[in-house]
Amino acid sequence: MSMELEHVSFTYSKGTPYEKEVLHDISLTIEKSDFTAIIGHTGSGKSTLIQNLNGLLHPTAGRALIEGTDLAGKSPEARAARSKVGMVFQYPEHQLFAETVYEDVAFGPRNLGLGEDEVERRVREAMAFVGLDYEALARRSPFNLSGGQMRRVAIAGVVSMQPEYLILDEPSAGLDPGARRDVFREILELYRKRKMGMIMVTHSMEDALQFATRLIVLNDGRVFLDGKPADLFRERRQELIRVGMDIPEIYKLADALRAAGIDIPETITDRAALVKVLRRRKGGK
Amino acid sequence: MLGDITLGQYYPGNSFIHGLDPRTKIIVTLLSIVAVFLAQSVAAYAILWAMVFFVIAVSRLPFLLVLRSVKPLLFIIVLTLAMHVLIGQGETVLYQWKFIRVTEEGVAMGVKMSMRLMLLLMFSSVLTFTTSPIVLTDGIESLLRPFRRVGVPAHELAMMMTIALRFIPTLLEETDRIIKAQTSRGADFQSGSLLQRAKNMLPILIPLFISAFRRADELAVAMEARCYHGGEGRTRMHQLAYRRGDVAAFGFAVVLLALLALLRWGPLARL
Amino acid sequence: METKNERPFIEITDLTHLYSDAENHEVKALDQVTLSVQPGEFVAIIGTNGSGKSTLARHLNALLLPTEGTVKIRDMDTLDESRLWDIRQDVGMVFQNPDNQIVAAIVEEDVAFGPENIGVPPAEIRERVEKALQAVGMTEYRMRAPHLLSGGQKQRVAIAGTLALGSRCIVFDEPTAMLDPQGRQEIVRTVRTLNREKGITVLYITHNMVEAIHANRVVVMKKGKILFQGTPKEVFSRVDELEALGLEAPLAAKVASELRKTGVPLPEGIITNEELAQALA
Numbered sequence: 001m002s003m004e005l006e007h008v009s010f011t012y013s014k015g016t017p018y019e020k021e022v023l024h025d026i027s028l029t030i031e032k033s034d035f036t037a038i039i040g041h042t043g044s045g046k047s048t049l050i051q052n053l054n055g056l057l058h059p060t061a062g063r064a065l066i067e068g069t070d071l072a073g074k075s076p077e078a079r080a081a082r083s084k085v086g087m088v089f090q091y092p093e094h095q096l097f098a099e100t101v102y103e104d105v106a107f108g109p110r111n112l113g114l115g116e117d118e119v120e121r122r123v124r125e126a127m128a129f130v131g132l133d134y135e136a137l138a139r140r141s142p143f144n145l146s147g148g149q150m151r152r153v154a155i156a157g158v159v160s161m162q163p164e165y166l167i168l169d170e171p172s173a174g175l176d177p178g179a180r181r182d183v184f185r186e187i188l189e190l191y192r193k194r195k196m197g198m199i200m201v202t203h204s205m206e207d208a209l210q211f212a213t214r215l216i217v218l219n220d221g222r223v224f225l226d227g228k229p230a231d232l233f234r235e236r237r238q239e240l241i242r243v244g245m246d247i248p249e250i251y252k253l254a255d256a257l258r259a260a261g262i263d264i265p266e267t268i269t270d271r272a273a274l275v276k277v278l279r280r281r282k283g284g285k
Numbered sequence: 286m287l288g289d290i291t292l293g294q295y296y297p298g299n300s301f302i303h304g305l306d307p308r309t310k311i312i313v314t315l316l317s318i319v320a321v322f323l324a325q326s327v328a329a330y331a332i333l334w335a336m337v338f339f340v341i342a343v344s345r346l347p348f349l350l351v352l353r354s355v356k357p358l359l360f361i362i363v364l365t366l367a368m369h370v371l372i373g374q375g376e377t378v379l380y381q382w383k384f385i386r387v388t389e390e391g392v393a394m395g396v397k398m399s400m401r402l403m404l405l406l407m408f409s410s411v412l413t414f415t416t417s418p419i420v421l422t423d424g425i426e427s428l429l430r431p432f433r434r435v436g437v438p439a440h441e442l443a444m445m446m447t448i449a450l451r452f453i454p455t456l457l458e459e460t461d462r463i464i465k466a467q468t469s470r471g472a473d474f475q476s477g478s479l480l481q482r483a484k485n486m487l488p489i490l491i492p493l494f495i496s497a498f499r500r501a502d503e504l505a506v507a508m509e510a511r512c513y514h515g516g517e518g519r520t521r522m523h524q525l526a527y528r529r530g531d532v533a534a535f536g537f538a539v540v541l542l543a544l545l546a547l548l549r550w551g552p553l554a555r556l
Numbered sequence: 557m558e559t560k561n562e563r564p565f566i567e568i569t570d571l572t573h574l575y576s577d578a579e580n581h582e583v584k585a586l587d588q589v590t591l592s593v594q595p596g597e598f599v600a601i602i603g604t605n606g607s608g609k610s611t612l613a614r615h616l617n618a619l620l621l622p623t624e625g626t627v628k629i630r631d632m633d634t635l636d637e638s639r640l641w642d643i644r645q646d647v648g649m650v651f652q653n654p655d656n657q658i659v660a661a662i663v664e665e666d667v668a669f670g671p672e673n674i675g676v677p678p679a680e681i682r683e684r685v686e687k688a689l690q691a692v693g694m695t696e697y698r699m700r701a702p703h704l705l706s707g708g709q710k711q712r713v714a715i716a717g718t719l720a721l722g723s724r725c726i727v728f729d730e731p732t733a734m735l736d737p738q739g740r741q742e743i744v745r746t747v748r749t750l751n752r753e754k755g756i757t758v759l760y761i762t763h764n765m766v767e768a769i770h771a772n773r774v775v776v777m778k779k780g781k782i783l784f785q786g787t788p789k790e791v792f793s794r795v796d797e798l799e800a801l802g803l804e805a806p807l808a809a810k811v812a813s814e815l816r817k818t819g820v821p822l823p824e825g826i827i828t829n830e831e832l833a834q835a836l837a
Contacts, residue, residue, distance in 0.1 A: 042707075086469070087465075089465070094462075094495075095488075107470055108470040111471030144579075146605070158469075173734065176803075177763060177803060244738060252829055253829045256829035256833040260833035260834060260836065260837035262837060271814075278836065279818050282815070448659065500653075507659075510649040511673060511717060511721060512644045514673065518674075519675060520672050520678060521681075522671075523665075
């Protein structure tokens, strides 16, 4: 179960004076079982890459495949393949349009041509998955909800299509820490319980470290680094910084502690583990 | 990419015409348009074509670029020509078949009318190619200012144009994003009856309107915070000033107009 | 602070702000807020969404007016209509969305917008625009179209717009919320420079603690009230209270707090990595 990019290049405005190649010969296999984070500075090709992954854009050279089916083309197979990939854009709440939360979440399932019973079943399920109370919210206008709730309605509107893969473009942008935690709790639920393949574009190294099982670093339209987040943050620090990426705070703190002569194992990647190590060293309970 | 589109059709350069005051260019263009409408005779059209080529040469714009400005109205131009040629009025019948009637007068009229349209488009496109939209706005505001007393909201019109120029690219990007988002939720904008298709546009139009209103609201607050309170007592960083070149341009326009007037009513009318 | 003897730049006394929400309920966005800010001070205001921090910001240049209480900018009451334009020149505002506060389609035209509004002579506008663009490091972008700039650059243009207006105090309302990490750094750096080198008084609203770490004073708000305030050290050490408010303390402060709870003896006021390392070494 995987998505594949085979030698994918992408050029905007091909054949005009504004022609610009933003992806250069990218080959990637993204496993459904992974939570993949994609990072890279602005203009590195992240958003073009993910739009090629769900068929909103088609490679100008090479192929994008899902379970072996090419996403380009008008055949029913290609259409079906594209519908396997859900896409949550940046600030997805800006695409809400319906009078009620129910109607908005039902938009996708209705476009699939499902019967009203099935539509309702899916709306209930999608709302439950993103932690929205159906009875309390389904009949309310999405525009009177809080920012965090609107974001979750928008995510539910994609989840209700029951995609096998979910692409999220900066799902936590602009939310305060509380709302952020809520949104990520629901995303992890979808990944772990619904087994959706997750692909997340993020600017946050903390989120990449905390949630992802695989990290892809893009730079100038090419895959620059690819591996487990903890491995990359531990071993490829210099390269990450060179391409304008940061490293998570926990690594910086560990470095500061080492510089002060405190021995911190390289494998520490979270706060609880760090506290445990320090406690043992310093004789706490 | 949508972000790359050029606004208006400004073609940056530093020719004599690029350097003229926008007010000069607007007035000269208007005068040239009047001149085009005065043209009747072959000589008059010959002069106008010569002038268009002269102006394009001085502006150092690629000739094909200016010619391309005719394209959006090409259909209307061809239609005008065809109408006059195929159902012509007049005596000298060249060809007749059922209701199709080609006359010498009709052909002449058709050629004149379509040339007139082409000349109008080419003269005015030289204006928009050589003047950035912002400077053009300044020029319009300045020219309309004397009419404020009779209720023309010169400043408000100019401010609206300025803001529109600023926000068109932003809203285009936003539209692109909304279309993509709804497409990925299976929206279909192509099939169905006209009514159905209009209804299908709602998932794009509603978010777009909401966003435009939100932006307008935030922009209004930001403008207020920066002491905006209408045109009253407002100054401008860029001040428009006529120079020697502007006088020359006015001279050119007056001569052109006089020539065309003479060709129509004066002693040269027999040419 | 050494400026203690001076008159406060901003003096807010018992400020209450009521408004009716979409469902016609009366909401108290600000409840008896009292706060004064000295010239040259850098004050960070933190709180989650709905804590009233943005409403507070809008009172500082008379975009909103008090329901009760007073707001004074250098002794000018915001309710005094005759001083409105003076107040708005003194206090500039930079908002969250970089796209929705740039008026003109060319950078330098936008920076000129403020001084044009108050009738500054053209030659002086040019001078002010040049200085303002220089202060935020955007001189080379003066002829660019704003929609082709990065988020951080757009926000710097917005800052230049307030400087050109002659503002001695700038209120930042979550200026980095929509920016990428690079843009954030650009803005944080610019704000610090303006505060330190140009003596600009800064009110910086954020829910990002890391950005508040360089402030002279941090004010924590909840439900329209000031909950507590103090130096970053004092405020960020109150890890549990911040957490309960839905705010995130810096990592070093959190680790220090957890170690203390397990009996590791640590001094109070640890908020940076280096401080923690030093204390543990």
